[in-house]
Amino acid sequence: MKRAALFILTALLSPLTVTEILCQTNAAPAQKAQQAIPFPLPAPPGFADLKQALGLTDAQLVQLQTLQRSRQAASQAVYQQVAAKQKQINDMLNSPAPDAAALGQLEIDMANLRKQAGAMPPIHDQALAILDDAQRAKLTDLQNAFKLQRAAGEAVGLGLIDPPAPPAVGRVTAQ
Secondary structure: OHHHHHHHHHHHOOOOOHHHHHOOOOHHHHHHHHHOOOOOOOOOOOOHHHHHHHOOOHHHHHHHHHHHHHHHHHHHHHHHHHHHHHHHHHHHHOOOOOOHHHHHHHHHHHHHHHHHHHOOOOOHHHHHHHOOHHHHHHHHHHHHHHHHHHHHHHHHHOOOOOOOOOOOOOOOOOO
16 A cells, blocks of 8 residues: 555656745745835945945845845745645655545645745846846856856866965965
């Protein structure tokens, strides 16, 4: 019976990764959080290179981080529900007499959670709306640099170019 339930469950399950869930968001909380930002704000830690490359203000960086945190919070709720359902499925499969009907219902619940996660709109457009036209234009340079990152690493590996110097931040120098 256990093998039959496992076979049925395996046939019904479609792949679901954490990335699928974490790469989705709910726009409404992000918009509310974005509107509630008090100004002026101190510069958030990190992102100094991005801030310099795009000419981001401290306020823009705070808005982008708030948007990202809202995205993560919305995704986390769905992920926790998926994890709970998956645990129930695993527990049932490890029981002496798994209930095929209950396993089927859990799979239906998981499918509904996948639909819910897939219905969450991405934050890309909202993040771009925080930038001005000149900053959005600079993103092309970053995208091109990202595409060359692997080739650059391979060139370093073959001795064609020198690797970049390590960042100076937090470095201790001997005197």
